[in-house]
Amino acid sequence: MRRPPMTFSEYIAEKIDTSNSEACWPWPGAILENGYGRVGVRQYKRTPLAHRAVYEHLTGSLVPKGMHLDHTCHDPDLCKDVYGCLHRRCVNPSHLKVVTPKQHADRRVGQFCGRNHEFTPENIYWQTSARTGAKVRSCRKCTRQTRQRWRARRGLAQAS
Secondary structure (H helix, E strand, C coil): CCCCCCCHHHHHHHHCCCCCCCCCCECCCCECCCCCEECCCCCCCCCCEHHHHHHHHHHCCCCCCCCEEEECCCCCCCCCCHHHCHHHHECCHHHEEEECHHHHHHHHCCCECCCCCECCHHHEEEEECCCCCCEEEEEHHHHHHHHHHHHHHCCCCCCC
């Protein structure tokens, strides 16, 4: 006979070692390519990122729309590879701080985009997300390369 599905509270209690409130609590479930944990809980319309779901569940407060959760345990000197950063798996609510998208991005300046271009003030530009309406940072080098590939596929001349 199958065991009934666990509640989210039971899952946290059984799978996450919460005995040390100062340590990172790595997410034991699915990990996305970008290094963040993913929750498969039916109570949400979309499956949320693990750190957000655990934060909201354990603190009892929702993250306001348009705001981000920043991992205060993140150490840029230890995590040169953005997607290999183990701090992205941390779900300890005491390591998470609600911040604006700009505050979140400003804290990460000096790190790298997904194609390992360094995020410097000169290489970042801000645009409005069509999906959320939030301000998001973009890599100028990636945008330039994407436009060049697009033009090459269509046989268009390079823009000067």
